[in-house]
Amino acid sequence: MHSAYWLCLAALLALTGMVWLALAMTAHWDQVMSRPAAQAAPLRRLLRTAGALSLALSALACLAADRPSMAILVWFMLLAAGALAVAFTLAWQPALLRLFCPLATTRR
Template sequence: MPEAFWLLLACLLSLAGMAWLALAMAVHWEQVMLQPAARAAGVRLLLRGAGACALALAAAACLLADRPSMALLVWLMLLAASALTVALTLAWRPALLRGLCALRG
């Protein structure tokens, strides 16, 4: 049971981290938030840091769930899957990512 908890947490952190890193980019910020990216430069900088921290915490959660060699493999697969999920969300329904950013700038 504890392994499932850590893996689920790693999935959620990886997805949130990739979404925050995408929202930190000016093009995606304007696409999702429908406002100029220049007005939210500080918020986008915070999102970049939050995204990096979330991905690092996802790696730590993977390490708590399994041995290091398997944890690295699972973490890399989670990175790929969450990047694909965020990319497809940005392509089809970018407004779904709006809820991940409470700070609007």
């Protein structure tokens, strides 16, 4: 697979991982889903695990794209970009993050 494909996959995995880790937090869950986080405790634990796994897979995709010294640098930059994108989305349109968690229902 071409390195550009690996890097695009790494970026998507980094963004998805950051979204899932954000949704695993109580404050962000309440903000995005408009219902108490206590009702979705098992799903939030699953999101935390899936987020960590997604970030690890992002690192592996970076390693597949380039040599290790450059891959780690790119991975950290992707983590920063993903975190910034999630922060801006939480500030402006938090409901957009619902797209990353189709298992959650928004009704109370």
